[in-house]
Amino acid sequence: MKIPIIDLVRQHKPIQNELEIAFKRVLESGQFILGPELEQFERNASEFLRSKYAVGVGNGTDAITLALKAVDLQSGDEVITTPFTFFATAETIAMIGAKPVFVDVEDSTLNIDVNKIEGKITPKTRVILPVHIFGQGAKMEGILDIARRHSLRVIEDTAQGFGAKRNGKFLGTFGDLGTFSFFPTKNLSCLGDGGLITTQDELLFDRVRKLRVHGSPRKYYHEFLGYNSRLDTLQAAFLSVKLNYIEAWNQRRREIAEIYDRELKEFVRVPEVDAGNEHIYHQYTIRTDRRDELNEFLNKKGIMTQVHYPIPLHLQPALAYLGYKKGDFPVAERAAREVLSLPIFPELTELEIEYIVSSVKEFFRG
Numbered sequence: 001m002k003i004p005i006i007d008l009v010r011q012h013k014p015i016q017n018e019l020e021i022a023f024k025r026v027l028e029s030g031q032f033i034l035g036p037e038l039e040q041f042e043r044n045a046s047e048f049l050r051s052k053y054a055v056g057v058g059n060g061t062d063a064i065t066l067a068l069k070a071v072d073l074q075s076g077d078e079v080i081t082t083p084f085t086f087f088a089t090a091e092t093i094a095m096i097g098a099k100p101v102f103v104d105v106e107d108s109t110l111n112i113d114v115n116k117i118e119g120k121i122t123p124k125t126r127v128i129l130p131v132h133i134f135g136q137g138a139k140m141e142g143i144l145d146i147a148r149r150h151s152l153r154v155i156e157d158t159a160q161g162f163g164a165k166r167n168g169k170f171l172g173t174f175g176d177l178g179t180f181s182f183f184p185t186k187n188l189s190c191l192g193d194g195g196l197i198t199t200q201d202e203l204l205f206d207r208v209r210k211l212r213v214h215g216s217p218r219k220y221y222h223e224f225l226g227y228n229s230r231l232d233t234l235q236a237a238f239l240s241v242k243l244n245y246i247e248a249w250n251q252r253r254r255e256i257a258e259i260y261d262r263e264l265k266e267f268v269r270v271p272e273v274d275a276g277n278e279h280i281y282h283q284y285t286i287r288t289d290r291r292d293e294l295n296e297f298l299n300k301k302g303i304m305t306q307v308h309y310p311i312p313l314h315l316q317p318a319l320a321y322l323g324y325k326k327g328d329f330p331v332a333e334r335a336a337r338e339v340l341s342l343p344i345f346p347e348l349t350e351l352e353i354e355y356i357v358s359s360v361k362e363f364f365r366g
């Protein structure tokens with residue numbers, strides 16, 4: 001058996017007709033940048049997420065950049081974030097000339113450890129940027145409380161959590177701004193690159209909308225420096241189709257996670273879900289100190305896996321100038337040695353799930 005980590009061909013097969021209709025509609029409209037099709041998706045997304053505003057942008061990385069620029073982050077400012085995430089989270093901060101200040105993660109969820117944030121606040125701190133890692137909410141109530149007391153902005157990197165909730169509220173709608181990615185591997189994905197920014201604040205909405213078109217409120221007039229980063233009209237049309245399925249897809253991910261939890265918990269550390277969180281399992285990431293061996297074993301059996309993430313950001317060569325060293329964030333470093341993501345996508349068959357489960361058991365039982 002060969003089981004991929006994700007299979008978009010399978011995902012798109014049952015909705016191919018709808019996607020083709022969306023493609024034809026955009027093709028025949030002749031409008032490929034901005035326009036009503038994008039506005040419709042932005043309305044659909046904001047209604048779904050119960051967010052006041054949603055703005056389509058080029059990708060999840062740009063979403064973070066534009067959010068940071070929307071709150072006027074300046075060179076020399078500091079942004080508190082997690083070292084256990086995809087590189088873009090800190091890259092965007094650094095590219096603005098600001099300083100990513102890392103805080104270790106909690107061992108249970110691998111989300112930023114709220115108890116360690118206040119110790120890292122300095123007069124230069126401007127933003128707290130939590131990541132909802134693997135599709136499970138960070139402890140937003142604690143983060144918002146700290147931000148309020150220290151007059152800091154909060155930007156949620158929700159690239160992995162479209163449709164996930166914490167205490168009944170959608171991730172990405174707690175902070176000043178939420179950022180999303182529709183990269184093909186994401187639980188809600190387009191057929192290329194795409195991203196979204198959510199906000200409940202009209203002023204920030206206005207800034208983000210201008211930032212994505214060169215700081216421009218109208219043609220050939222530029223209020224401030226901006227970017228060229230719109231969600232393609234065609235991608236917006238595809239996303240409007242796929243948005244109708246995301247709830248069912250997320251639900252199926254949860255069902256698969258439940259099977260994995262039940263079957264694997266005596267062999268590996270299965271994901272821990274924080275009280276109040278509705279996890280969407282963008283990744284189902286187990287932990288074991290025999291990670292590399294297990295990884296090789298599963299790959300040999302035809303099961304594709306992924307290590308999210310093998311090197312915490314404070315140890316990435318590109319960020320060496322920040323001066324962090326091995327041992328600075330022991331929880332993140334240990335996680336990097338132990339984590340392994342198993343295939344989890346809504347179209348996985350019962351047979352495949354059973355094969356994955358029995359292969360993991362076979363490894364540990366010998």
Ligand SMILES: Cc1ncc(COP(=O)(O)O)c(C=O)c1O
Binds near residue numbers: 062089159
């Ligand atoms: C946590 C996180 N932040 C940011 C990004 C960047 O998104 P994109 O690839 O759409 O630029 C990703 C995914 O790639 C991600 O997983």
